[in-house]
Amino acid sequence: MSKSHEIADRLSRSENVIAFTGAGISTESGIPDFRSPGGIWANSQPVLFQDFLASADSRHEYWRQKSVSHSDFKNSKANAGHQVLARWEDAGRLQAVITQNIDGLHQDAGSNKVLELHGTAREIMCFGCDARYGAGEMTEKFLADDQVPTCPACGGLLKHATVSFGQQLPDDVLEEAIQLTSNADHYFAMGSSLVVEPAASLPRLAKQNGANLVIINRDETPQDDLADWVIHASIGDTLKAIDKYLAAK
Numbered sequence: 001m002s003k004s005h006e007i008a009d010r011l012s013r014s015e016n017v018i019a020f021t022g023a024g025i026s027t028e029s030g031i032p033d034f035r036s037p038g039g040i041w042a043n044s045q046p047v048l049f050q051d052f053l054a055s056a057d058s059r060h061e062y063w064r065q066k067s068v069s070h071s072d073f074k075n076s077k078a079n080a081g082h083q084v085l086a087r088w089e090d091a092g093r094l095q096a097v098i099t100q101n102i103d104g105l106h107q108d109a110g111s112n113k114v115l116e117l118h119g120t121a122r123e124i125m126c127f128g129c130d131a132r133y134g135a136g137e138m139t140e141k142f143l144a145d146d147q148v149p150t151c152p153a154c155g156g157l158l159k160h161a162t163v164s165f166g167q168q169l170p171d172d173v174l175e176e177a178i179q180l181t182s183n184a185d186h187y188f189a190m191g192s193s194l195v196v197e198p199a200a201s202l203p204r205l206a207k208q209n210g211a212n213l214v215i216i217n218r219d220e221t222p223q224d225d226l227a228d229w230v231i232h233a234s235i236g237d238t239l240k241a242i243d244k245y246l247a248a249k
């Protein structure tokens with residue numbers, strides 16, 4: 001039996017299935033991993049949250065970087081990996097997706113229950129009045145007049161609804177992610193190097209609480225020894241193969 005076949009077999013007998021996803025699922029949609037060569041942080045330093053608040057120059061650099069990644073996001077589409085997960089949720093086979101990604105591609109594919117640990121780049125939020133705006137309209141404004149936009153309602157500072165370096169993860173989202181992870185009986189960790197917190201501890205937590213752990217990632221991870229199955233291959237291809245066996249059941 002192939003690994004995909006074995007995983008499908010186990011999956012069909014699981015009740016609490018959770019998928020944790022990182023940048024690797026989105027690189028298959030053509031979104032560069034920020035940290036990889038060619039990614040935005042290969043050539044520029046990310047703007048720390050404290051600097052964003054303190055300095056107009058930092059805010060300008062922040063918006064410049066974000067307008068670059070915005071065009072990557074705008075031109076990308078959900079891929080086979082996102083689509084299989086959305087289908088599994090529809091069919092009642094998957095409870096939730098917990099993601100480190102900010103690109104919204106899980107929702108594009110049709111996933112409803114998505115916990116975004118790092119927020120979303122689809123929205124802009126105002127620090128003054130909590131208003132939310134579409135990222136597209138504000139990015140276009142920035143590119144048109146090369147000025148950092150301010151809130152049309154109150155003149156407050158505008159930033160993407162993402163977690164910046166130096167900013168805390170949202171407590172409520174993290175708590176729910178921990179809860180879902182603890183209750184899982186089958187856990188996929190995909191497209192993450194599983195080095196940075198909380199990615200480093202969530203799969204371990206699932207395993208400690210009795211879940212079967214499947215790691216799918218292009219490269220090795222420090223958690224590979226912990227997993228019941230490890231696959232170093234494309235997420236989209238692997239999930240399609242598992243899905244094919246599931247459908248045949």
Ligand SMILES: [Zn+2]
Pocket residue numbers: 126127128129130131151152153154155156
């Ligand atoms: Zn405002």
